[in-house]
Amino acid sequence: MLKAFKYRLKPTTQQAELFAKTFGCVRKVYNLMLHDRIESYKKHQDTGEKIKFPTPAQYKHEFLFLKEVDSLALANAQLHLNAAYRQFFQQPASGFPQWKSRKHPVQSYTTNNQHGTIAIKEGRYLKLPKTEPVRIKLHRQPQGVIKSATISLTACGKYFVSLLCEMNIPPKPKTGSVIGIDLGLTNFAISSDGVKIPNPRTLSKTAVTLAKAQRKLSRRAQHAKKDGRPLSESRNYQKQRILIAKLHEKVSNQRNDFLNKLSTDLINNHDVISVESLNVKGLVRNHKLARSLHDVSWSSFISKLTYKAAWYGKQVVQVERWFPSSQLCSACGHRGGKKALRIREWNCPSCGIHHDRDLNASLNIRAEGLRLLQGAETL
Ligand SMILES: [Zn+2]
Incomplete structure (x- = not known):
């Protein structure tokens, strides 16, 4: 290892x-x-x-x-x-x-x-x-x-x-537990055992500061351009550029801490972790910066889960992006078609059960992960 x-x-x-x-x-x-x-x-x-x-x-x-x-x-x-x-x-x-x-x-x-x-x-x-x-x-x-x-x-x-x-890494004890994880925007993740994991507040605070700082940087670039000064000689521009680099580093450290704790926690408590493969949320319209932060977090989260699973003898299953995790009823399997993002809760027309959108999705991801794993084992 x-x-x-x-x-x-x-x-x-x-x-x-x-x-x-x-x-x-x-x-x-x-x-x-x-x-x-x-x-x-x-x-x-x-x-x-x-x-x-x-x-x-x-x-x-x-x-x-x-x-x-x-x-x-x-x-x-x-x-x-x-x-x-x-x-x-x-x-x-x-x-x-x-x-x-x-x-x-x-x-x-x-x-x-x-x-x-x-x-x-x-x-x-x-x-x-x-x-x-x-x-x-x-x-x-x-x-x-x-x-x-x-x-x-x-x-x-x-x-x-x-x-x-x-190095030799001893496997972690088995817990017999299987969990499904739905990655979100409002919450970072929702697990099939009903836990909503919010995005860390420190991260979004730094992200706001970063966005502001970046606007300031482009204003300074415009000023320098107007005065005919090259950016390399504009001291204010350079100062701001370094400040932004520091903020980026802060965001990345905060994100790493958060993702390391979360992934370790999941690996400790579950034997199989089923997640969506990325680009599932590709259609979500969002502020560009916020979006890119989410994208980096998601892919880094999945990669941390994957290598930690390999270290500790656990399994990560990635459910394909076309899997309709938010369309299926996790209770009866009824497929209700696409739902607008603003619909956070719904009742299944077939069995009548009341669903929280994200929790239902994570339950579907869990079931699909199990199905894929069993399919792989019988091959
Ligand atoms: Zn149903």
Whole structure:
């Protein structure tokens, strides 16, 4: 089992320079390989020539500076590109591999541990290839064997390392319980045992502050434009940009805490967790920012549930997006057709039972999850 442990890093100026150089080289190699793969594919279509898969090594003659950084970081760029292609072939809707941009809010690179090249030293240093040990804020000990390290720099200028460790994780005790979860907008989730899990208030408060801050940022951009100043020289614009980066980080931390607690709680208390696969709510009209926050939360929630289930010997079943969870009566199975979103409660025309829309949906998701699981077991 693989588990990640994340820590703050405090590099010296010199180390920060090396990190910046490595981020740049990884980005360069990634983009070169992506470019060459696209070109090779075009050629393949025109002439039938075999598709070539570029490797980082082939660029080192032309771009000598690539030799100065950790070669494993470059090798990982190749793996990341392959993964991006794989993802695209498996789920074309996820989009074609994208160019890596210098302007991306988070810059990062990944390197591997080769017989102790990555290690914690004296409880406050991290040994990494190509550099003197870097100061690390070790708020807890990593467990197991370190396989790789991902070094990242966020938009507010903070450095982090995520250590991916291989370890034995004992399964959690079985509870015999199966639960269905309906993901919502007003409430984050509604479970089939009747519990409504509200969106954390802190999160929505920060989201409002963030929206305001973003409007201010665009006003400042307009001012600078009117005065003919480039944004890089507009101090007020830059100040606001960093403030927004900090708010984004705050939102993301709050969301992570909330989703970690919720997913752990569900994994502890249930053996099977049935959820909708995403895009179910694709039709919901909502404020753009609020919407994107929800989208990120939902996909992150499902991914946390999925990997924790794998760690602890539990199961997550994803119910297909076309499953009419809000149309079916969970008591008798009567299918009543689509219901407008404003209809929060309804009576089943067939059996007469009174339904809360979301609770009914989560009961249907639970039943469908069980059905899928039993189908899979008899195969
Ligand atoms: Zn009914």
